[in-house]
Amino acid sequence: MSKESKKMLVAVAGQPNSGKSTIFNILTGARQHVANYPGVTVEKKTGSYHLKEDTVELVDLPGTYSLTSYTQEERIARDFLLNEKPAVVVDVVDTSNLERNLYLTFQLAEMGIPLVINLNMMDVAERRGMNIDAEKLGQQLDSPVVLTVGNRGKGKKELKEAVWTISKEGKSNQFRLEYGEALESYLNPLEKLLSDDTVLSANYPLRWLAVKLMENDTEAQRLVRENSSDGTKTLNFVDEKRKDYTLKHKKAPEKAIAQMRYQVAQKIVEASVTRKKEIKRSLTDRIDQIACNRYLGPIILAATIYLLYELAIVQGYNITPYTWPLLAAFRDFLASILPSVGFIFDPFFRSMPLWVTDGTIAVLNYVPIFLILFALIAILEDTGYMARMAFILDRIFRHFGLHGQSVLPMVISGLYVGG
Amino acid sequence: MTLGEMKPGQECEIVDVIADGILGQRLMDMGFIPGTRIRIIRNAPLIDPIELEMKGYHISLRHSEAKEVEVKTL
Ligand SMILES: Nc1nc2c(ncn2[C@@H]2O[C@H](COP(=O)(O)OP(=O)(O)OP(=O)(O)O)[C@@H](O)[C@H]2O)c(=O)[nH]1
Ligand SMILES: [Mg+2]
Numbered sequence A: 001m002s003k004e005s006k007k008m009l010v011a012v013a014g015q016p017n018s019g020k021s022t023i024f025n026i027l028t029g030a031r032q033h034v035a036n037y038p039g040v041t042v043e044k045k046t047g048s049y050h051l052k053e054d055t056v057e058l059v060d061l062p063g064t065y066s067l068t069s070y071t072q073e074e075r076i077a078r079d080f081l082l083n084e085k086p087a088v089v090v091d092v093v094d095t096s097n098l099e100r101n102l103y104l105t106f107q108l109a110e111m112g113i114p115l116v117i118n119l120n121m122m123d124v125a126e127r128r129g130m131n132i133d134a135e136k137l138g139q140q141l142d143s144p145v146v147l148t149v150g151n152r153g154k155g156k157k158e159l160k161e162a163v164w165t166i167s168k169e170g171k172s173n174q175f176r177l178e179y180g181e182a183l184e185s186y187l188n189p190l191e192k193l194l195s196d197d198t199v200l201s202a203n204y205p206l207r208w209l210a211v212k213l214m215e216n217d218t219e220a221q222r223l224v225r226e227n228s229s230d231g232t233k234t235l236n237f238v239d240e241k242r243k244d245y246t247l248k249h250k251k252a253p254e255k256a257i258a259q260m261r262y263q264v265a266q267k268i269v270e271a272s273v274t275r276k277k278e279i280k281r282s283l284t285d286r287i288d289q290i291a292c293n294r295y296l297g298p299i300i301l302a303a304t305i306y307l308l309y310e311l312a313i314v315q316g317y318n319i320t321p322y323t324w325p326l327l328a329a330f331r332d333f334l335a336s337i338l339p340s341v342g343f344i345f346d347p348f349f350r351s352m353p354l355w356v357t358d359g360t361i362a363v364l365n366y367v368p369i370f371l372i373l374f375a376l377i378a379i380l381e382d383t384g385y386m387a388r389m390a391f392i393l394d395r396i397f398r399h400f401g402l403h404g405q406s407v408l409p410m411v412i413s414g415l416y417v418g419g
Numbered sequence B: 001m002t003l004g005e006m007k008p009g010q011e012c013e014i015v016d017v018i019a020d021g022i023l024g025q026r027l028m029d030m031g032f033i034p035g036t037r038i039r040i041i042r043n044a045p046l047i048d049p050i051e052l053e054m055k056g057y058h059i060s061l062r063h064s065e066a067k068e069v070e071v072k073t074l
Helices: A020-028 A072-084 A095-110 A122-127 A134-141 A156-169 A181-195 A198-203 A206-214 A218-227 A231-249 A253-272 A282-291 A296-337 A348-364 A367-383 A385-399 B021-029
Strands: A006-014 A032-036 A043-051 A054-060 A088-094 A115-120 A130-132 A145-147 A273-275 B011-017 B037-044 B047-054 B057-061 B069-073
Touching: A006 A020, A006 A072, A006 A095, A006 A156, A020 A032, A020 A043, A020 A054, A020 A088, A020 A115, A020 A156, A043 A156, A054 A156, A088 A095, A088 A156, A095 A115, A095 A122, A095 A130, A095 A206, A095 A253, A095 B057, A115 A122, A115 A134, A115 A156, A122 A130, A134 A145, A134 A253, A145 A156, A181 A198, A181 A206, A181 A231, A181 A253, A198 A206, A198 A218, A206 A218, A206 A231, A206 A253, A218 A231, A231 A253, A253 A273, A253 B021, A282 A296, A282 A385, A296 A348, A296 A367, A296 A385, A367 A385, B011 B021
Parallel strands: A006 A054, A006 A088, A088 A115, A115 A145
Antiparallel strands: A032 A043, A043 A054, A130 A273, B011 B037, B011 B069, B037 B047, B047 B057
16 A cells, blocks of 8 residues: 555644744745635634645644633634644744743643644743753643744754654643642532533543633533533533632632643743843833833924924925936936927827826825835834834824724833844 | 832732633733732823733733732832
8 A cells, every 4th residue: 555645734823922923934834825714804824834744734823812712813723723623733932921821831731632832932032041941841741842933944843843743643632730629629520520421521621621611611611501411410510619619719710720820830930941140131121211201202202203204204305306307307308209299289199198207207206205204114113113102102092993902912022122 | 909000110919800701811811810020110101001011021001901900019
């Protein structure tokens, strides 16, 4: 029998801005197919690459901080993982924010899918003086760890290799987050109850389901209601347990669960990361102190906008006396080679080209203004001042309903002055 | 007192997240967990948003969100 080529489904998951699309692009060589997830306007990017005899189908999942069912992005990522059951998930981690990123990693691991932990943004982490014991981190998460600098393509080969290796092993992730005695005494009986249900236990990771039910997750409740023969009984049991926990511990279980995830993340980070003295970000900080100052900020902003106006519009217009003669000379040249002027009417072959030329010249006359304006805006964008402008103007933008998300994480550190 | 009442330069520790539902969950997902230390970097010129440093990274919150986080000063 000939060696058969196999298709393998791999998902790229991670928190917003961790570099998922960058990693997706370096793996697939940016050969991608863009569609929408069924029924929603969220983009679904797929692509593929070959390794050895396999074809890897790669899917770029939406970036999410968590995997609750509150937002569309989270529901999409989670439904994809539950229903499409990818062979491997590449968990793209912003290493410079390792602790917060692990919060999502835990939830991916809980779903039982084999993970490759992709520590991306290693250059930023190193600049922050982080030294990471990748092996130790991998042991604690029962997953291989690969270091990358996505935007420079560093670590691409190792990442492909790790995905291939783990897909061949074909064993599920054995990492199990221990939520502590108080919560476990609720989670364990619930998991046991769920395991008695043949449909649920055949289709869903039960530990994950137990945790989500304890978190009062509405989509998890729907899964139980629709798939279990005894759904109502299970949900009543959950409800009772949630009330009981809240009463006993004066705290909603979902809060305790989030807290435990962060506690464990902190422990893992402490065990696998050592920090040298941070390489100072003081320059950025000091510039911010001035650029975003309560009083100076708006003044600098106004000055910047005035400067834009002065340089682009005023000075750009001052250039036109120099560029205009060139354009005018061209028109004169054109006029000289066209049929000569008529006594009453100009011949059509004269007037028509001249109309077109006049119109074009009228627009070309403003080209210096646009060139200067675009160049200046590019500079503002690159230095990160645009982001500061957004910060200062947020209040005004809000009146026009222009803000995106309710919690706007401005990871200023990602906006180093000069990139 | 709540995070919304803090002044630039002050440091505090989270006591509780008051909000339930999506806002409460999102705050916790972002790392607003009891015991976590926060440093107020600045209040933006036109009041919103507040900028904070927490766990080594910067976050911007609106006052309406910040008042859902109960803190104590250090
Ligand atoms: N310094 C540094 N920058 C990186 C690295 N990887 C990606 N970036 C940059 O980080 C930014 C975000 O990368 P994306 O790939 O768009 O991130 P994403 O996770 O797809 O973001 P969302 O889709 O919005 O969630 C881009 O400007 C990348 O060029 C890295 O390893 N180091
Ligand atoms: Mg992306």
